[in-house]
Amino acid sequence: EAQVTQNPRYLITVTGKKLTVTCSQNMNHEYMSWYRQDPGLGLRQIYYSMNVEVTDKGDVPEGYKVSRKEKRNFPLILESPSPNQTSLYFCASSLWPDNEQFFGPGTRLTVL
Amino acid sequence: AQTVTQSQPEMSVQEAETVTLSCTYDTSESDYYLFWYKQPPSRQMILVIRQEAYKQQNATENRFSVNFQKAAKSFSLKISDSQLGDAAMYFCAYSTSGTYKYIFGTGTRLKVLA
Numbered sequence: 001e002a003q004v005t006q007n008p009r010y011l012i013t014v015t016g017k018k019l020t021v022t023c024s025q026n027m028n029h030e031y032m033s034w035y036r037q038d039p040g041l042g043l044r045q046i047y048y049s050m051n052v053e054v055t056d057k058g059d060v061p062e063g064y065k066v067s068r069k070e071k072r073n074f075p076l077i078l079e080s081p082s083p084n085q086t087s088l089y090f091c092a093s094s095l096w097p098d099n100e101q102f103f104g105p106g107t108r109l110t111v112l
Numbered sequence: 113a114q115t116v117t118q119s120q121p122e123m124s125v126q127e128a129e130t131v132t133l134s135c136t137y138d139t140s141e142s143d144y145y146l147f148w149y150k151q152p153p154s155r156q157m158i159l160v161i162r163q164e165a166y167k168q169q170n171a172t173e174n175r176f177s178v179n180f181q182k183a184a185k186s187f188s189l190k191i192s193d194s195q196l197g198d199a200a201m202y203f204c205a206y207s208t209s210g211t212y213k214y215i216f217g218t219g220t221r222l223k224v225l226a
Binding site: 031033035040041042043044045048050056058059088090092096097098100101103105106 | 118121144145147149155156157159162164203205207208209212213214215216217218219
């Protein structure tokens with residue numbers, strides 16, 4: 001089944017404790033992206049990747065890191081999480097940015 | 113900078129009626145793509161419809177159609193014969209091969225009344 005998987009689905013952590021949210025797709029897509037969704041703000045792009053080893057900042061990259069060492073995986077790293085990073089996070093992939101994006105199920109992150 | 117604006121935070125429609133959700137955008141690009149995504153209570157994001165800016169013809173998908181006005185930078189979504197399953201958040205989105213970024217609006221919550 002073609003899909004984007006994210007783990008964990010729910011995470012509660014404390015300020016400053018490094019965490020990684022994994023994202024994997026099995027559709028051989030070139031383009032992958034991370035978004036955060038906050039009430040009243042819609043989805044905002046954090047980082048995106050056009051291919052292996054090629055990543056670039058979206059509109060809200062501060063406090064986040066990403067890597068794309070393999071085509072299928074695109075983890076999101078929070079080196080020192082803060083409460084303002086409490087949000088719902090989505091990973092997505094597509095053949096190219098102008099194509100339909102396929103979204104993962106989302107990760108609900110709470111930083112205390 | 114490109115922006116996407118959805119000015120209706122919430123809308124309601126009677127079952128079987130028609131509703132139109134508004135979206136405007138700002139860009140200096142000539143080649144771009146516009147999308148409507150649906151997010152039901154399950155949180156799963158689902159593509160509803162996609163429009164290529166260079167195409168004059170408005171995209172349609174069954175009961176969903178768009179009114180794409182390129183000069184006005186407007187991209188509204190019309191849902192005909194509304195069903196209870198259409199109740200969701202709807203997001204308008206924009207992308208361009210110029211920057212590779214993907215930009216979403218703030219969403220419109222649609223309620224369908226039985």
